[in-house]
Amino acid sequence: MSQKNNNDKGRLNYQEKENFRRLLETDKVDRVEDRLKVVDTFLETEKHVTLEELQGLLRQKGYEFDPEFVRHCMSRAVDLGFAQRKTFEGQPVRYEHRHLGRHHDHLICTKCGKIEEFEDPEMEALQQRIASRHGFQMLQHKMEIYGLCSLCLAQRKPVLPLAMAKTGEAVVIKEITGGMGAKERLISLGLRPGEVLEVVSNNGEGRLIVARDCSRIALGRGLAQKIMVSPAEKQALPECKDPA
Ligand SMILES: [Zn+2]
Ligand SMILES: [Zn+2]
Numbered sequence: 001m002s003q004k005n006n007n008d009k010g011r012l013n014y015q016e017k018e019n020f021r022r023l024l025e026t027d028k029v030d031r032v033e034d035r036l037k038v039v040d041t042f043l044e045t046e047k048h049v050t051l052e053e054l055q056g057l058l059r060q061k062g063y064e065f066d067p068e069f070v071r072h073c074m075s076r077a078v079d080l081g082f083a084q085r086k087t088f089e090g091q092p093v094r095y096e097h098r099h100l101g102r103h104h105d106h107l108i109c110t111k112c113g114k115i116e117e118f119e120d121p122e123m124e125a126l127q128q129r130i131a132s133r134h135g136f137q138m139l140q141h142k143m144e145i146y147g148l149c150s151l152c153l154a155q156r157k158p159v160l161p162l163a164m165a166k167t168g169e170a171v172v173i174k175e176i177t178g179g180m181g182a183k184e185r186l187i188s189l190g191l192r193p194g195e196v197l198e199v200v201s202n203n204g205e206g207r208l209i210v211a212r213d214c215s216r217i218a219l220g221r222g223l224a225q226k227i228m229v230s231p232a233e234k235q236a237l238p239e240c241k242d243p244a
């Protein structure tokens with residue numbers, strides 16, 4: 001990031017802090033200075049922070065505040081339009097800056113939890129067009145893309161048990177391990193090497209649901225450990241039409 005951008009950010013944060021102080025003063029709350037410390041620390045980070053992470057950042061600066069106080073400060077920051085609360089699937093509540101007149105969307109890694117931001121004017125315009133086609137006036141939207149980040153993707157083994165594949169992924173069966181009993185059961189379900197599956201639902205525990213040839217199959221986790229798969233292209237999945 002260039003020096004200029006950093007300075008701009010510093011100035012923006014300073015303005016926001018002063019703006020926040022004025023609003024707090026009209027609010028007639030107690031501990032204004034402590035509240036400013038919390039919000040200032042929040043404004044300094046560019047991350048999407050949980051309350052716990054924010055408390056950690058405060059602690060690094062030598063401030064020890066109880067979680068309830070930090071939570072309360074952050075709700076005020078949300079109400080006053082300085083922060084926004086984000087709930088990404090499978091993650092605790094996070095807070096991020098709410099800069100006036102700016103908007104971005106998110107990519108979330110379902111393996112390591114990494115959150116990346118993106119801005120795409122074409123995507124924004126497309127959403128406007130979709131809304132107006134339906135007679136909607138778009139006021140706000142959420143665009144979240146879940147998947148594997150480039151690092152997690154690179155670390156991924158080429159062959160892994162089906163039990164470790166992620167919801168939404170397309171995989172091809174490479175091998176079935178385990179005894180004859182398991183093999184026979186799987187073959188009776190049509191699960192044999194070379195078959196392409198869609199992981200419909202895998203929340204990391206209990207059964208998982210896969211689709212083979214346009215029908216859903218529930219598999220116990222133990223059985224899913226025995227099916228070795230590799231990632232496949234989504235295009236390899238059959239196109240499933242609703243029964244006429
Ligand atoms: Zn957007
Ligand atoms: Zn990742």
Ligand SMILES: [Zn+2]
Pocket residue numbers: 048096104105106117
């Ligand atoms: Zn963000």
